[in-house]
Amino acid sequence: MAYLQDEKPAEGPYHWPSREEARVIGKDHHRLEGIQKATGAAKYTYDINLKNQLVARALGCPHAHCKIVSIDSTATEKVPGVVHVHVLEHAQPGSEISWQGELLVIVSAETEGAAAEGVDALELKYEQMDVFTSDEDLEAAQNAGRAKKGGGKVVTVNEPGDDDDEDEFIEKEIARLFDESKTVVEGFYGIDAITHCCLEPHGSTVEWQGDKLNVYLSTQNVSGTDDGFANSLGVTADNVDVTCNYIGGGFGSKFAPDYWGVAAARISKETGRPVKLMLSRDQELKIAGNRPSGYINVKLGADENGVVQVWDSHHWGTSGISGGGVSHTVVPYVLVPKNYRRASTSISTNMVRARAWRAPNHPQACAITQTAIDDLAAAMGKDSYDVFMANLVNASNGKAEVYAEEMKVGAELIQWKKNWHAHGKGKSKGSVVEGLGMALHTWGGVANTSDCLVKIYPDGGVESFCGTQELGTGTLTVCAMVLAETFGLQTSDVKVNVGSSTYPFSGASGGSTTVGAVSESHRRASQDALRGILALAAKQLGVEADALEATAGRIQAKADPKKGMSWKEACKLLGLKPLEVTRGHKRGNASTLSNSGVGGVQMAHVAVDTDTGVVKIKKFVAVQDQGLVINPRTCSSQIYGAVTMGIAASLYEHRITDPKSGAFVNAELADYQLARLGDVGEIIVELYEPESERQRGVIGNGEPPAISPVAAISNAIANALGVRVPVAPFTPKRVLEALNAAGRA
């Protein structure tokens, strides 16, 4: 039995079972933690209450731009139950604060009520300063000195000669291309900033045990936040353990400890007590994550088939105080003609810096450019489907054939041909008109770096350890499915451990990198661990290890299934010591198990009431490729969710600021409108997984389906009305304004 005590199992090769061989992968599995969540047993960061803990609340800055003159906490300290007052480093008298909601003072108390009362009792004096939050208004931004040149690029087939003035040549060349175009379309489009609005706000509960810091953190980055705390607190990362078993939403906003997490640790150190500090709802919306806005002026020229030959655009927007906006690199989006000029302007506003939001840049780029493609179809009197199909020759990611197939699938599901009418030419039922629209998208989704430790115990027990996190995406279930597939077991036979920084490193869950990461690490570790078990069983059975397989709870000869033993009997051969195998994948390394680069097509069927301006989703179809699908159930749920979020961004949600004070006026859920259950209509999800896709390996899909909804819905509204509602969200007020502007109301 000495085998594995001295010898390490071989590394690789690694592969997935074929569609025919797979028993677990590719089959619907309910999420393993589902019942804990559905019965309230799951403990989120907000639910962790430690003995003797203090509850902290913070004062958020009431002004969008000001200087702090003085801070008086005398009254706060007298509030019964208040134990500690902490003035944040960036909020000392004399400090300049540049956005509303920035935390200034943290009050820790015995109860939430006392902490809140302590915050109310704080007396701060401020000197207000000039404010700018009108990111949609380019001229106002220029006048206020808030605009600066952003990135841009010019590409033309004909290039300037050595003797040409480059700018002059480009100007003339673009003018010539427009002259030669069969159809020229000009338009303005935009999409307002939205917030992440995680239902569990950012925050943590922390406690020191001597020099050791335990952090229960609501995070998408269990393995990467311990050193963040350590760096800020002057300890080493081995003295910080971060735990996150459940997280109530992140969407790209929860990668770091954040200064309030570090402050909680400092307060805990000073008071000698555990501290819980979660942001309030308005603070969550004001400071804990938002997506940049984007507005664009576009002119494009197309040939007689509707293929865009030249694109000329200037877009602007804000990522907050440091300017920014939508990256020029994704404009125009996916469908990039041979000749284009794109320019951008970055606008600085008195808003907190944006954070990564599900497919950074892409949803906005799609919304402000694929709407122009649809207006081209309208101008030519063509079917939008045909114009999108024709423009696939311009697909910049080499996926034209995949898009074409996905468009066909989508068109069947939404009955495009049956429901299509020319823009604004549909029959109305009373004041209600219907319309169809589509859009398409792309995303990377490369597998992140991930290590996994698999332990097989001599009694047959199987356990894995990986410092990834379950965001609600189905990660835990995917890990269990991969182990069960490899070992010929059921998911209930394996125990998956994630959510702790003490486990082997696994990258942050962002960029749709997690399913690739964890399926890589769990498959690698389990395949090699199985090789160890097979070697032992082979000796016992007197056959070659290669002739054995693990299936249905047995290790048996492929050619003679009777020749074999149960999984438990095989594991007994380990003797006294469990078999431990750690394997991993490094982001960017070529692999047979994972891949990157996906497409996806979405189509919307809407009904618009021209009397009230209300838009309703009748039907929404999402066709999505993502390589090999491990769990179709949770994979589909990602798409349902992304589409639902997209419906919210299309019709309801946006950050509204007061242009005079810069106040974020709708930072509570009653005012920050999200889609509700009755708003989503019928959503149809189609996982596009022909063998050619399956062969590519696993690719993440958390982000791609969140990209197209706004453009698809905008195009459907334009098709219904024959009028473009330029800026998302397409609220009743904006629909009516657009109809008015077109003389249609």
Place this chain on the structure above:
Amino acid sequence: MSDAKKNRGPGSGFDRRAFLKGSGAAAAATVVHASAAGAQGAVATQVESGWKKIQLSVNGKAVTVNVEPRTTLLEVLRYQLDLTGAKPVSLDGSSGASTVMINGKPKVASTTLAISCRKKEIETVESLGGENPDAVPQAFVDNDALQCGFCTAGFVVAVRAFLNKNPGASEEEIRAGLNGNICRCGTYVGIIDAAISVAKGGK
């Protein structure tokens, strides 16, 4: 309170909005409330202040908790009874994440004062769990009606209460009747399917 019985009945209760106006003014926060007293419906005003122990009935068990007039039912559940299924998402209750049942009706615990719950039956999502979970949470799992899960417990209670009142509800009724809760991950399709399956099963 001198006579708890006087404050019972559907016309009683504390007005959180009126209370909030005065919150933060003093540690010994006070609540002024009017309640229908006696057959004539004369209005009597009572004042309560400071910490006091009260009895509540939660998931069929009598429990003693320590509250101020401003203490919400949600705070009591989460900090004193370790019942953290109901979630603090929005102060004004517009997310429905802290939905519990009080005397069988869905109520938002974040806008309900604990002292208004004396002599009432409080049921939290945890009462639907255990060894043999209720049909609603099981249907949520079966229809993947949850992702991050932070809204889920509130949604489960809302669906349970809705189907108790509307057994056999149609899809149309379900789409129209469950709009008091918010899910950010976008699980509505699954929730609709879950509610339909429970309604069809008659559970």
